[in-house]
Amino acid sequence: MSEFDKKKINVGIVDLQLNNIFSIVQASKSVGFKTTIIKKKTKKYNFDMIIIPGVGAFPKAMNYLTKTGIKERLLEFSTKKKSLIFGICLGMQLLLDSSNEFQYTEGLGLIKGNVKKIKKKNVIVPHTNWNNIHLTKKKDNFLRKDISNKKLYFTHSYYCDPSDQIDVCSKSNHQGFEFCSSIKKKNIFGTQFHPEKSGLTGLKILKDITKFI
DSSP: OOHHHHHHEEEEEEEOOSOOOHHHHHHHHTTEEEEEEEEOOOOOOSEEEEEEEESSHHHHHHHHHHHTTTTHHHHTTTTTTTTTEEEEEEHHHTSEEEOOHHHHHHHEOOSEEEEEEOOOOOOSSEEEEEOOOOEEEOOOOOOOOOGGOEEEEESSEEEEESSSGGGGEEEEETTTEEEEEEEEETEEEEESSGGSSSSSHHHHHHHHHGGGO
């Protein structure tokens, strides 16, 4: 057993009040993480990693994070050494500067870039399907090389457009439309796909991320 396996990873999962977070909570527990649900009354953020999951609208999510004070706590947490923030689907989009979903809304600004709607003729939206990814980042990538052969679960109508391509870890293709499917900048990670709904491959990704702690 490695030192990583011996260490109990303390993970906080943000409840955005937009959707059921049962799947990500169960996935977190199944890989051995000590798991806490972060709500507006949560005072101590003594976590190794915070996960921001979500399926829903960007403006509602940011409004909730702001009015509850969770946004401020997340930004403070992001500056701590040996601490990670991992955004999933909507959670990944919230990591960026802004989104034009329904209206212009500022995001957390942890990674430079914007969130845009998938717009291409004859492309079905939302993109809800199992799909492949191809790695674009050779160094400092949290995804294993063999993941390109695996199917991962997506469901989204918007995608992340990072300003700096060096932050892009992988891209995916939906009916000829190529988009960013994962990002990493220092201690900030994100996937457009849902690891918690992607079987054993997804669980391995959750565990691999914590090796950066």
